[in-house]
Amino acid sequence: MRPTVLIVDDHPPFRAAARAVLEAEGFGVVGEAGDATAALLACARLNPEVVLLDVQLPGPDGFAVAELLAAQPREGPAPDVVLISSRTHGSYRERLRTCPVKGFLAKDELSGAALRALLARDR
Structure with a gap:
């Protein structure tokens, strides 16, 4: 089964690189977004299993978007x-302890294997 991913980052070249890496390593990238508003709309429309979310977005940052995603009513998980x-x-470190996220990856560590390992961990 190919886990579905929404990539949220304000830099199109990074989104393209992340898509290429993840698709080559067995993930199904269902969409991309460049800011908080687009991320929330895409998540509601596409219902991805995973949201790869940049911390430093224009407007509300990734921590705020993660909080909003966790609070959105939805059918299913x-x-x-x-x-x-x-x-x-x-x-x-401090913000990650209280934010409703599965975890954190540095951009230069992004790979399908690293993402799978993080998703398999208990929080």
């Missing part, structure tokens, strides 16, 4: 949200 950033995990 909420998507697993994985925050990504060009910064390290340590930059966000």
